[in-house]
Amino acid sequence: MPYQLQDINRGLRTDPAGYLARCDHAYQGRIEAAVDQILARMKDSPIVLLSGPSGSGKTTTAMKLEQELERRGVNSHTISMDNYYKxxxxxxxxxxxxxxxxxxxxxxxxxxxxxxTFTRLSRGDWVVVPKYEFARQMRNDSRGTFLKLDKNEIAIFEGIHALNDDIAGRHPEATGLYISARSNVLEGEEMRFKATWMRISRRAVRDYNFRGTDLLETLLMWYNVRRGEKTYISPFKNRANIVIDSSLPYEPSVFAHYAAALGEAVDQIPRDNPRHQEFHDLVDAFRYFEPVDLDLVPPESLIREFIGGGSYSY
Incomplete structure (x- = not known):
């Protein structure tokens, strides 16, 4: 369901801290509803397969699911499927x-x-979760960790391919969960900010802040990222038992703080890049949004995964 620009700007002008808190509370409601469904399906499988495209907030969402499950007395373990790269x-x-x-x-x-791994965990057997070393582009099984699920425990496997035929297709009994920023921002009927722009903003800012990747490099690789999503991720989202919209109404106002730096990167993108005009439109769109003080973003907000300063460890 789209957000309305007028509602966002009104909330940020009149009570910014309260508005941000209400938005994050609404997202927590989506987490709690997802946990309701996970627990209802726990009798079928202790495995949760969490998928979503780049910048969807999978890591924080997995942590929030784990937190809510444990609040309800269910032990949970989140495993990044990145460790299963060959x-x-x-x-x-x-x-x-x-x-x-x-x-x-x-x-x-x-x-x-x-x-x-899914088969053995479901039987209550021990497994070794491997460790992938990205710097060396190799899997180091000697650094793996042991894992075994007791009766009241769940394993959340988080990765972009979790719902793929070759993964979820082999284990249809597992609970499939798809997450992505899915809500556009409209002004009346006019598009002001696309949900996919939320994801590219998240990824660009996160990679700039924490992964040593400059903004231009992230923008230039976005075409291939989107092509990969359309080929390997989106076709399988209908496998999900649960869908979570990870968009937050106030996030364009947060990422507007990076608009100048993004604009400088966009100006360096060749005109023949398939996303050239879209990136210019993205940077221009930030002008519609009321600014927000970054210090008001709650430490437990999903947006902290991308701008830092949050209460979760990544």
Missing amino acids: TLNRKTAPRTPEGDIDYESPKLLDLDLLDE
Whole structure:
């Protein structure tokens, strides 16, 4: 359901702290509703498969789900599916149409090991969760951790490919959860900010702040990221038993603080880039939003995953 620009700006002008708190409280309500469904399906499987495209807030959402489950007396463990990447073999790695390694492809994952892991955990057996070292692009099983699920425990496997046929398709009994920023911002009927712009803003700011990736580099790779989403992620979202909209009405006002830096990066993008005009439209759209003091963003807000200063450890 779209947000209305007038409502956002009114809330930020009249009671910014209260408005942000109400938005985050509404998101917590989505978490609680998701946990209701997870617990209702727990008799079928202790495995939750959490998928969503880049910038959807999967990591914070997984933590919030874990927090709410434990509040209700259910022990939970969140496992990043990134640890199930295979050691990269450049000779056999899948390629994009341009000939580059397709880092968005699920074929880079050890699908058989994931299958075995879900089966063994569901039986109450011990497994070793591997550790992937991105700096060396290799899996180091010697740094893996042991995991076993007791009767009142859940494992949340979080990753962009969690609902793929080769993962969720082998375990339809698992609870599938799809998360993405899904609400546009309208002014009347006029589009002012697309939900996908929330995700690119999140990713660009996060990678700039915490991953040493400059804004231009993130913007230039967005075309391939979106192509990967349409090929490997979106086609499987209908497998989800639960869908969570991770958008927050106030986030364009938060990311507006980075508009100048984003604008400088956008000005360097070649005109033949398929996203050239869209990026210019994105930066221009920030002018519609009432500014907000970043210090007012609650420490437990999902947006803190991207701007820092939050209460969760990533």
